[in-house]
Every structure is written in C-alpha cells, then in structure tokens.
Amino acid sequence: MEMPEYFEFCGRVNLVAGHDALEQIPGLLLSMGAKNLMIITDQGVSRAGLVEILVQSLDSRITVRTIQDEVPPDSDIDIVHTLARRYRKNTCDAIISLGGGSVMDTAKGMNILVSEGADNLRAFTGAGVLKHRLKPLIAVPTTAGTGSEVTQVAVIADPDHGRKLFFTSHFLIPDAAVIDPRMTLTLPPHITAATAMDALSHAVEASICLAENPLSTALAHDAIDLIRCHLPRVVNHPDDPAGRLALATAAALAGMAFSNSMVGMVHTLGHAVGSVCHVPHGACMAVLLPHGMTYNYHRTQTQLADLLLPLAGEEIFARTAPRDRAQKAIDQVRQINQGLHLATAGAHAVRLKDITDKNRQILVPLHRLPEIAGTALGDGSIFYNPEDLEYDDCLMVLEAAFHGEPLDRSSIRKG
Amino acid sequence: MIDFMEILPGRQRLKRVYLTLILWFFGRAIQAAARVDHGVKSEFAAMPGHYTFCLGAFPNGPFMVVGKDAQGRVRYLGSSTANRTIHLHLMFKSINLLFVTLTLQESTSTANARDRLFVSGDVPQACAVVRVMDLIQVLLLPKFLAKLAVKRYPDWSLKRRTLVRAMVYIRAVAGH
Amino acid sequence: MTDLSHFLCRTKTAFGAHALSHLPFDLSGMDACKPFVITDQPARDAGLHNLLTAAFKDSDMALGITTLTDFDDIEPLYHLFVDKGYDSILALGTGPVVRTAKRLNLAVCMGPEILRSDAGPQQINRPLLPLAFIPTLPSDGCETTMTLVLDRFFVSPFLSADLAVVTPEAMLGAPDNRILDAGLTSLAVCCQAFVLSGSPLVRPHAATGIRLVMDTLLPLIQPPGQDELLCQKAKKNRQLPLAKLTLASVLSGYIRSHIPDLNTYLIQVSGMDMALALIPMLDTCKGASPWPGKLLLPLTDPDRYTAVPGHLRPEAAIQTIQQLVRDLSWTLPEEVSHGDA
Numbered sequence: 066m067e068m069p070e071y072f073e074f075c076g077r078v079n080l081v082a083g084h085d086a087l088e089q090i091p092g093l094l095l096s097m098g099a100k101n102l103m104i105i106t107d108q109g110v111s112r113a114g115l116v117e118i119l120v121q122s123l124d125s126r127i128t129v130r131t132i133q134d135e136v137p138p139d140s141d142i143d144i145v146h147t148l149a150r151r152y153r154k155n156t157c158d159a160i161i162s163l164g165g166g167s168v169m170d171t172a173k174g175m176n177i178l179v180s181e182g183a184d185n186l187r188a189f190t191g192a193g194v195l196k197h198r199l200k201p202l203i204a205v206p207t208t209a210g211t212g213s214e215v216t217q218v219a220v221i222a223d224p225d226h227g228r229k230l231f232f233t234s235h236f237l238i239p240d241a242a243v244i245d246p247r248m249t250l251t252l253p254p255h256i257t258a259a260t261a262m263d264a265l266s267h268a269v270e271a272s273i274c275l276a277e278n279p280l281s282t283a284l285a286h287d288a289i290d291l292i293r294c295h296l297p298r299v300v301n302h303p304d305d306p307a308g309r310l311a312l313a314t315a316a317a318l319a320g321m322a323f324s325n326s327m328v329g330m331v332h333t334l335g336h337a338v339g340s341v342c343h344v345p346h347g348a349c350m351a352v353l354l355p356h357g358m359t360y361n362y363h364r365t366q367t368q369l370a371d372l373l374l375p376l377a378g379e380e381i382f383a384r385t386a387p388r389d390r391a392q393k394a395i396d397q398v399r400q401i402n403q404g405l406h407l408a409t410a411g412a413h414a415v416r417l418k419d420i421t422d423k424n425r426q427i428l429v430p431l432h433r434l435p436e437i438a439g440t441a442l443g444d445g446s447i448f449y450n451p452e453d454l455e456y457d458d459c460l461m462v463l464e465a466a467f468h469g470e471p472l473d474r475s476s477i478r479k480g
Numbered sequence: 481m482i483d484f485m486e487i488l489p490g491r492q493r494l495k496r497v498y499l500t501l502i503l504w505f506f507g508r509a510i511q512a513a514a515r516v517d518h519g520v521k522s523e524f525a526a527m528p529g530h531y532t533f534c535l536g537a538f539p540n541g542p543f544m545v546v547g548k549d550a551q552g553r554v555r556y557l558g559s560s561t562a563n564r565t566i567h568l569h570l571m572f573k574s575i576n577l578l579f580v581t582l583t584l585q586e587s588t589s590t591a592n593a594r595d596r597l598f599v600s601g602d603v604p605q606a607c608a609v610v611r612v613m614d615l616i617q618v619l620l621l622p623k624f625l626a627k628l629a630v631k632r633y634p635d636w637s638l639k640r641r642t643l644v645r646a647m648v649y650i651r652a653v654a655g656h
Numbered sequence: 657m658t659d660l661s662h663f664l665c666r667t668k669t670a671f672g673a674h675a676l677s678h679l680p681f682d683l684s685g686m687d688a689c690k691p692f693v694i695t696d697q698p699a700r701d702a703g704l705h706n707l708l709t710a711a712f713k714d715s716d717m718a719l720g721i722t723t724l725t726d727f728d729d730i731e732p733l734y735h736l737f738v739d740k741g742y743d744s745i746l747a748l749g750t751g752p753v754v755r756t757a758k759r760l761n762l763a764v765c766m767g768p769e770i771l772r773s774d775a776g777p778q779q780i781n782r783p784l785l786p787l788a789f790i791p792t793l794p795s796d797g798c799e800t801t802m803t804l805v806l807d808r809f810f811v812s813p814f815l816s817a818d819l820a821v822v823t824p825e826a827m828l829g830a831p832d833n834r835i836l837d838a839g840l841t842s843l844a845v846c847c848q849a850f851v852l853s854g855s856p857l858v859r860p861h862a863a864t865g866i867r868l869v870m871d872t873l874l875p876l877i878q879p880p881g882q883d884e885l886l887c888q889k890a891k892k893n894r895q896l897p898l899a900k901l902t903l904a905s906v907l908s909g910y911i912r913s914h915i916p917d918l919n920t921y922l923i924q925v926s927g928m929d930m931a932l933a934l935i936p937m938l939d940t941c942k943g944a945s946p947w948p949g950k951l952l953l954p955l956t957d958p959d960r961y962t963a964v965p966g967h968l969r970p971e972a973a974i975q976t977i978q979q980l981v982r983d984l985s986w987t988l989p990e991e992v993s994h995g996d997a
C-alpha cells in the first residue's frame with residue numbers, strides 16, 4: 066500500500082452516531098463534569114423545531130441556561146464576541162452547537178474566548194496559539210455536509226478589516242459529535258443533494274490531494290460508499306431515517322478525512338465562487354468536483370482509479386479495465402450529479418451558469434469569472450492541490466464549469 | 481537506583497551556518513527580483529503597503545525577514561526578528577525540517593502537505609509569499625534542481641530565463 | 657448500521673521520516689517544555705535516545721532521560737519527575753515503558769495514592785500531562801489503548817497517549833517470532849474489530865491496520881539469505897516495513913476496546929493462537945452480517961475482492977488468513993512455528 070513519507074492524523078472526537086444519539090448527550094456532558102448548557106444555533110434550525118427535539122432529549126441532570134439562535138449564515142466576529150458575553154453572564158460550563166458549518170465555527174470561536182478568558186478573538190489566529198483544552202463542546206450537525214463537527218478549523222469573518230480569520234488547532238475539535246438522523250430529516254431534497262456533494266468532494270479531495278494518507282483515504286472511501294448507497298434514495302424519500310443516518314455519518318467520516326489531509330482546487334475555486342457571488346458552498350462543490358478531478362488526472366490516476374470501487378460499486382469496478390478506471394470515476398461523479406439534477410427537477414445545478422437563488426436569479430454571471438479566479442489564488446487549499454494552479458488555469462476550469470463542458474485533458478499544463 | 485541523565489541538546493552549528501547563508505542569499509534575491517522580475521513584482525504589488533514577513537525555523541531560527549515599505553520598495557531586512565512587527569510568519573516546525581526543504585529533499589508544497597510548517601498571518605498574503613518563493617527558486621536554481629522545488633516548472637520567455645535571471649544573481653550578490 | 661455507536665481516539669498519530677523533529681513543536685503546542693524520557697535497555701543500548709537528543713537540538717528544551725531496569729517501583733521516578741519540575745513524558749520503547757509512563761502520569765496528576773491497591777475507584781475525567789509514545793518495535797497494541805492494568809483496572813480516554821510517533825529510524829531489530837506475534841495479534845484484533853464493531857470509525861482504522869499487516873508481515877519474516885552484504889542491506893531495508901507493522905499495532909490498540917465482550921477470550925491469547933482462533937470466530941458470524949465478506953477487501957485488493965462472488969467472500973477471507981498462517985509457519989524455524997497450524 067502506498068504510504069506518504071510522513072503524515073499526521075488526529076481525529077480526537079467522540080463520534081456518537083445512531084437513531085437515538087441525542088439521548089447520549091447528558092451522559093457525555095456529565096462525564097466531562099459539565100451541566101450548565103449554552104445552546105448555539107441559527108434561526109432556520111430554530112424554526113424547524115430542532116431545538117425542541119434536542120432539549121427534550123436532555124434530562125433533569127442538565128440545565129439549559131440559554132439558547133442563542135442568532136448565528137448568521139456566515140459567522141462573524143461580532144456574534145462570537147456577543148455570545149461569549151452571554152455565556153459568561155449565564156455562568157454556563159458547556160456548549161452545544163446545533164446547526165451547520167456557520168454555527169459550528171461560531172461555537173468554536175466563542176469557545177476560544179470563554180476558555181481563554183479573553184475578549185478579542187483576533188489574538189488567537191495562527192497555529193500553536195491554543196495550548197490548552199477548551200470548555201466542553203458537543204457538536205450536533207443539522208446538515209450532512211460540512212463535517213465541521215469533527216474538524217480542527219474554524220473560519221470567522223472580520224468584516225471591519227475585510228478579512229477572514231482562520232483558526233486551526235487540535236483543541237478546536239469538538240469533544241463529541243452527535244449524529245442523530247432526526248436533525249437532518251426535514252432537509253429539502255436539493256439541499257440534501259448539495260450538502261452530500263460537499264461531503265463527497267471532501268472525501269474525493271482527501272484521497273487525491275497532496276496530504277493524502279492511508280487513514281484519511283480509508284475514511285474517505287467508506288464515506289463515498291455510504292453516499293453512493295443512500296443518497297439517491299434519500300433525495301427521493303427524504304424521511305428515511307436510516308438513509309439520513311448514513312449520510313450524516315458519511316459527512317462526519319469525510320470531515321475527519323479532510324481535516325487531516327486537507328482539500329484542493331475544488332475547494333480553492335469553490336470558496337472563491339462562494340465569496341464573490343454568495344453561492345451556497347455545496348452547490349459550488351457539486352459543479353466543480355468533476356472538473357477538479359479531471360484537472361489533476363495526470364497526477365492522481367492511481368488514487369482516482371481506487372475511488373471507482375466506492376463511487377460506482379463492485380459491478381462497474383470489475384467491468385472497467387484498470388487503465389480506464391480513473392476516467393470512469395470522474396464520469397461516475399458526473400452521473401451522480403446528473404441523477405440529482407433530475408431527481409430535484411433541476412434545482413441541483415450541474416453548471417455554474419445554472420446556479421440560481423430562490424427568485425431564479427442567476428448567481429454566477431460569466432463576467433465575474435476573472436474576479437473569482439483572482440480570489441482563488443488567495444485560498445490556502447491551493448497548495449494541497451496535486452497540480453499547480455495559476456490565474457489562467459483557474460479561469461480555464463471556471464469557464465469549463467460555467468458552460469458544463471468537460472475539461473480537455475490535453476489543454477491542461479502539466480508539471 | 482535509577483539510571484538518569486539530563487541533557488541539554490544544544491545547537492546544530494553546521495546546519496545553522498548553512499541555513500543562515502542560504503536564507504541571506506534568498507532574502508537578497510527576493511529584494512533583487514522584486515525590482516527586475518515582473519512576476520515577483522506583481523505579487524508584491526498586490527500586498528498591502530508596509531508589510532513584513534518572515535521565513536524561518538521554530539523556535540530559534542534562523543530567520544529571513546523581508547519587508548515592503550509604504551513606498552512599495554521591497555527590502556531584505558536581515559536575519560533578526562527582534563524589535564519588528566512581523567505580519568506573516570512562515571515557520572518550519574524545527575531547524576531540521578527547514579534544512580530538509582532548503583536542501584531540496586522536500587519541496588515547499590510537499591513540506592506543507594506533510595505538516596512540516598505553519599503559517600501565522602493572513603492566508604491570501606501567505607499564498608503570495610509562497611508563490612514568490614517558488615519564483616525565486618526557479619530564478620536561482622538550474623532547471624533540474626528547481627524541478628525538485630516547484631510543482632510545475634514554468635515555461636518562461638528567453639529573456640526571463642537569461643537576462644532577468646542574471647540580473648537577480650548580480651543584484652543579490654551585490655546587494656541592490 | 658447498528659443503532660448506536662461511539663468511538664474516540666484521543667491519540668494523534670504521526671508516521672514517517674523526520675517524525676521526531678516535530679516533537680518539540682508538538683510539545684510546546686501542549687504547553688510543555690521539559691520532557692521526561694522513559695526508555696528501556698534495548699533502546700538505550702541501540703543509542704535511540706541520541707535520536708531524541710538530535711531532534712531536540714535548537715529547541716531550548718532540556719531532556720531528562722531515564723532507562724528502566726525495574727518496572728515495578730515508580731516511586732524514585734515520581735520524586736525525580738516532581739522535584740526537577742518535568743511537565744511531559746516521552747515513552748521510548750514498548751509495553752512496559754508505556755505502562756510505567758501511564759502510571760507515572762497518573763501519580764503526578766492525581767496524587768501517588770491513586771496507584772495504591774486499597775485506593776477507592778477513581779474517575780479520570782480531565783487531561784493528564786502530555787504523553788508521547790515512540791515505539792521501537794511492533795507489539796500487541798497494548799500501548800495505545802485507553803486502559804492501564806495494574807492490580808486494578810484504570811480506563812479513561814485521558815490515559816491514552818496524546819501522540820504516537822512511529823518512525824523507521826526508531827525501529828530496533830527483533831527476532832522473527834516477536835515480529836510474527838505482533839503482526840498476527842494486530843491482524844486478529846483489526847479483523848475482529850472490523851467484523852464485530854458497529855462503529856463506522858472503527859472500520860477504516862481496522863482496514864488500514866489489516867492492509868499494513870498483509871503488506872509487511874510475510875516479507876519481514878522471510879529469511880534474507882546468506883550473503884553478509886545482502887544481510888546488512890536487508891537489515892536497513894527492514895526499518896520501513898517494521899515501522900509500518902508498528903503502525904498497524906498502534907492502530908489495533910486504538911480499536912481494541914471496540915471488540916464486543918462476546919469474543920474477549922480471543923484477547924487472552926496472542927500471535928499465532930489468536931490468528932487461529934480468529935478463523936472459527938469468522939466462521940460462526942459469517943452469515944450474521946456483511947462484514948466477514950467485506951473483510952476480503954482489506955485482506956486482498958479491490959480486483960481480487962470484486963472477482964469473488966458476494967456469497968463466497970467470507971470463505972475467501974478465511975482462506976486468505978489461513979494461507980498467511982501457513983506461509984508464515986513454513987518460513988519459521990521448527991520451535992517457533994506451530995505444528996498444528
């Protein structure tokens with residue numbers, strides 16, 4: 066088996082998954098010596114009634130001191146500072162973050178402040194700044210995609226300075242990630258599809274990018290296998306608890322994989338599309354994933370070929386000649402996208418130009434692609450991509466993704 | 481009775497001398513290339529004014545400090561981080577790991593992928609600095625060596641390969 | 657998927673070249689700056705502590721290095737540690753070294769009384785001092801579990817090492833029977849966990865361990881030949897496969913506690929006995945879940961796996977293990993191989 070010359074792997078999270086996983090939370094909190102809770106969530110989650118389900122699953126040993134549901138869709142430093150004050154005012158001793166990526170990041174950021182007894186989050190960016198365990202944090206994801214319930218990073222916007230703050234530390238990994246299908250049961254099909262493609266892109270990039278390692282790849286393959294087996298059914302039957310549990314588990318596995326082996330150009334470009342055009346992350350991932358795989362084809366053929374088994378299942382794998390497997394894996398991702406496109410009556414976009422908001426307005430106009438390409442060059446994930454990417458390369462891939470035309474492999478500049 | 485000894489591991493003198501020299505030349509080459517190579521020039525142009533970054537080894541160096549002043553001039557600022565505000569640190573986790581990369585046993589991107597270094601500072605600027613380092617390595621090293629250091633050896637014009645490269649060398653040696 | 661699963665591994669794994677050079681940074685990331693090294697005589701004789709000294713050059717960290725001869729009495733270690741103000745532990749060696757390190761860590765953080773046999777039950781629910789484990793040999797994986805077995809049984813995630821640093825340069829040579837024992841124990845633990853654990857996180861750890869053993873064990877055991885020069889080269893070439901096999905042991909330790917009680921009798925034995933006991937175990941549960949069949953994938957490769965029809969896979973997995981055991985028995989001298997294999 067191929068091994069990198071050196072790798073590190075840390076998955077320091079208690080992953081609790083199951084149909085009644087929420088009921089484990091009181092025990093988890095008590096084992097960490099905590100019982101006064103702050104619940105952090107957002108309006109959408111709150112309106113969907115998920116907070117009630119969570120609170121009902123707790124028991125008399127736990128006191129919910131305060132429920133904060135004002136986290137905005139992109140977590141920023143102001144809400145982190147506000148929440149830290151409320152945490153202290155309510156003398157809490159543990160945190161549950163209930164939501165998607167933004168809620169998780171906000172909770173991680175706030176946990177830094179309340180654990181370090183600090184007032185300014187800006188002082189804690191960079192590696193190696195956190196040196197001690199933080200307050201107990203339990204992450205309960207309500208989407209099956211970002212994986213941030215198991216990752217060691219938090220990204221928080223600092224609008225006053227026009228920048229994003231990055232926090233990386235093993236201490237940011239939540240103490241426990243509680244995966245309960247009741248939390249994702251009500252997601253509409255097109256969001257289920259987009260978030261699952263986010264998880265799939267984490268798994269694929271974790272296994273082909275420069276920091277790949279055998280543990281991340283093993284996790285990623287299992288995640289892909291779960292997505293292939295359950296995604297089509299869940300998109301058509303959203304209230305399938307077993308399928309929901311499988312997808313949420315896949316997202317956590319993929320999250321742990323990429324938390325250790327990082328992601329590459331699919332995220333480089335996807336982050337840039339997201340920040341320039343305010344497109345939901347999962348939608349970008351679905352469109353860009355096959356293009357990212359094609360761009361790196363010549364450097365990652367072995368890894369791509371290995372992905373065919375989890376992506377397509379054993380029958381297709383066995384039927385495909387070894388030298389065709391890498392390309393077949395890319396085709397398979399296209400096919401998954403196409404299937405989701407049909408199943409969601411077109412809501413799941415397969416080209417950048419088809420991504421729209423709820424009012425059917427186009428979100429990514431052609432003339433903004435140069436700006437997106439420029440922004441992409443400032444995204445750290447670019448260095449984990451197997452092949453080099455310059456401005457022209459980014460633009461070429463974005464144009465292909467815009468029109469939905471597969472990249473011509475001969476036009477890719479190879480190192 | 482237990483067998484016990486206390487050891488203060490001390491310094492890697494030879495490695496330190498080698499790295500200090502390389503970083504000194506590297507810093508002066510950045511300063512030179514920022515004047516004569518359009519690629520390096522444009523990377524610096526996009527950085528904020530009054531910006532200082534440092535490349536080195538945790539925790540005791542050696543370091544290389546490079547800064548861009550308010551007028552946009554890029555200068556090699558020496559090997560000391562003392563009494564300076566440094567906006568961006570690119571630090572290898574130990575002097576041994578810096579040595580591995582600066583002897584071309586591992587490229588910067590490989591070292592990065594293998595968790596050998598850490599960055600504190602804004603990510604877009606860190607990306608720019610890494611690109612500058614790649615350009616400098618292509619400018620300074622013969623092709624067969626530079627290929628070990630960068631992911632994709634660039635396809636440059638004859639002028640850039642010869643004239644610009646010579647100017648960077650001369651200026652780096654002369655310290656302009 | 658089963659109804660409820662949980663898995664926690666607190667240990668960060670680092671594997672490969674120059675791994676020790678990361679240690680000063682990692683320790684300082686846990687607010688430690690004065691590590692106490694515990695090692696054993698074989699590691700000391702091979703000069704492995706010099707690797708640590710080299711890795712800590714320019715770090716400003718002083719090392720206290722102690723070589724264990726008496727593994728029972730930790731009192732002198734405790735006093736040395738406390739009096740000189742150490743703040744972290746590096747365990748360079750195998751099982752006994754780690755056991756001592758865990759005991760010392762408990763004594764320092766919870767008070768030495770905790771180790772007394774008449775102390776009441778204790779909950780360890782907060783972090784102890786930073787502990788890094790640097791293995792020098794493949795083993796049965798006991799070093800990376802979250803337990804400590806004295807005359808009483810301590811279990812807590814906080815007992816597990818913060819770091820496991822597996823690096824080829826720290827690998828000692830070992831007699832074949834020792835390698836065989838470690839490899840087969842790791843294989844059997846991983847296979848059991850793969851088949852019996854309900855946790856989606858345990859399986860990828862187990863699969864990785866199984867692949868590592870299947871890749872390295874047989875080549876490591878095969879005799880290198882007579883030529884002295886070749887032997888020298890072969891010895892050097894053994895470092896990397898030994899490190900890979902050690903990584904398998906480390907992973908098997910992480911997942912060991914996820915083998916349901918039903919089969920704990922397998923844990924009482926080790927090596928060849930354990931591998932042989934694995935076969936009837938797989939045979940009993942092959943109809944109960946898809947996992948005995950899926951075990952064929954990490955045991956072989958995707959091509960072999962997909963070539964075997966689904967219903968025949970559990971049998972093929974068993975045969976693969978039987979074949980490995982047979983091959984290993986052939987390569988070993990008579991007194992080590994089990995005639996009954």
Ligand SMILES: [Fe+2]
Pocket residue numbers: 211263264266267332346350
């Ligand atoms: Fe993502």
